[in-house]
Amino acid sequence: MELLPPPGALAWFSPDVLLATWFGAGLVEPLRAGLAVASVLTVILVARPGRTASASWAMLLSIAAALAIASLEVRSGIGDDRRIVVDEVLGVLVLVALIATWRRIAITAVAALFLFVDRWKPWPLNVIETIPSPFGVLADDMAAGAIVGSAALLIWLAWPKATLAYRGATCGRTMKNGSALMADTSRSTKNGPKP
Structure with a gap:
């Protein structure tokens, strides 16, 4: 494990650096994005904010993060740097805004899937990533x-x-004639209903 220097050799305690690197998580190589997501996911799983709270935090954080990244870009000349991980935190907040009422294990699994998709960057994410701002x-x-x-x-x-559709299909295959079987089981005989 290695501790990377802040982007543009700025002071690590600068508010822009702290927010953009998610309080230094983006400086820990090789854990960067995973550590940032794990830290925010832990808070989410303990606090259990609802959909509205997660969406509100995502909106507020996106404005603050955009300002911090713009400031870093002006001060250091670095735009999208691998040490900037607040974007992954925002992605998890957007994700949780959609599935906030799910069980903790399901939210964790979907967050892991998010990290995979974020690394893979399929279309249209690879196109969106090229927006220069x-x-x-x-x-x-x-x-x-x-x-x-x-x-x-x-x-x-x-x-x-x-x-349910699958269960209905398998039940239909095992019963030769569902309605006839129902009629047969409703009648009683000396020895009980017919099989």
Whole structure:
């Protein structure tokens, strides 16, 4: 493990550096983004903010983060630096705003999926990442959080319907004639209902 210097050789205790590196998590090599996400995820899992609180924090933090990144860019000449990890924190806040009521283990699993998608940067995230401004630095991770959270939410909403449809299909295959079987079981004989 290695501690990286702050971006642009600025003082680590500068408010811009503290926010952009998520209180130094972005300076810890090789854990950078994972450490930042783990720190905010721990707070989320303990505090259990609702959807509105998570969305509100994401909005407020995005404004502060954009200002901090713009200041770093002006002061150091560095735009999107690997040590800047506040964008991953914002992505997790957007994700949690969508799935805030889920169980802790599910939120953790979806956050891990977010980190994978954030590293992979499929289309359109790779296009969004090229926006030349502090909002471009933030937008790809916020979009990744929205995409992963929406996909997880859609799967969760569709899952009960899919399993019910599957159960109905398997029951239909095991019963030769469901309505006839129901009629047979409702009649009683000397030895009980017919199988």
